[in-house]
Amino acid sequence: MFQTGRLVVFCGLLAQTMVLLEALTLPLDQTLPLPMTPPLALSPTDLAGSLTSALSNGLLSEDLLDILENLPLLDILKTGGNSPSRLRGGLLGKVPLLTPLLNNIVDLKTTDPQLLEPVLLKRPDGHRPYVTIPLAMVLHVKMPLVGSPLKLAVKLNITSELLAVKDEQEKFYLVHCNCTFSPGSLQISLLDGLGALPSEGLIDNITGILNNVLPGQVQGKVCPLVSEALDHLDATLVHSTGNALMYGLIKVS
Template structure:
């Protein structure tokens, strides 16, 4: 489980912030950490979550999610015959006789929801929760219509402030993974017959195994790149509090 110390900060994606994505720390520049605190901790937390949100969106996170190769991932997870997809098709075939076509799965309506921010109990690190929402359209020709599944998933990333050998200060990405138990999949179609519901249950079991790692593998590298290009002043202000372990995450 992730640390629960600190207060959660929720910042809307459209909130105006003072943070802008800038350039990495210039080579040879040393940022002094004199303990000077930012004038407004609330503005600081809003600036960080705002910069991360803007960076994820400008980095085409939604397009990346929309292009997730779900069908290919299912097909190659052990092979098309004996792997996950092959086993799934076998189960479905026993419920719906004659099913012999591949399943088409695509992502629609990807969303980046409100980011959450929690400070660790010792004050030296931050945990950013990145909640994602999307819809899966599953094309099953013999059922006669397209099934729609609503998906919610949280990615949680650890952020630390470090000094390199030249005493330059950076914000770096620590652990970055999907939050255990955060994946939620629900059927949007109403009044489906029992065989279809059984099919949904089967495909949900498969997605539980492959979807979180697939999304995590796209979000975490993108977030790592955003941290390396944060505004220098914002990095300084955050590091000035994280390195001595001061509390600055407050509810807004």
């Protein structure tokens, strides 16, 4: 019996299933079968925009911004996170000058979190589409060594593949797979705080520290919210998206 609660799916099994579905081709003179109910109300082009808009609204309704504003970054920095050796033995072991810098950070807060416009994209191999979720925030770093607090503008992306699956009653569900921080997407720039002091080396060092902590923290908070948002999408949108994904009709960038 297929249960309609939270859908838990192993990515490997789903990937194999989708490959088999993609291998099924139709004759050129045969049109795609239309779903019985509900109809495919949205064009493939409109569908991508409707999906990303609904996903964005779903993430906001799951208190994404409040969660980002309350990331325990300072605690993670001081303890080294779930894997202390990764930060202290990895990054700091290679760059000893970062040790006093890390110890000099006495406060680290997130403000002004923003969810920018998600985008539906297609991987270079042409297989399953994935959604990019761009996030922005301001970090306030208090360091007596510097004097006035630093304000840093931060941007990074979370990406997740989207899959359509059917239950025994032929009802579509949307699930995500391989939800992760997009490597190389982290951008940190100085907004205020250094005055006439040289900033390039200091900001690079702070960026190196945050790069070992911030992406994992954001990924760990955002990816479960993606599941929740997909679970609460409108049924008609899910059905239309499921059909479009299965037959490769959805228009992505």
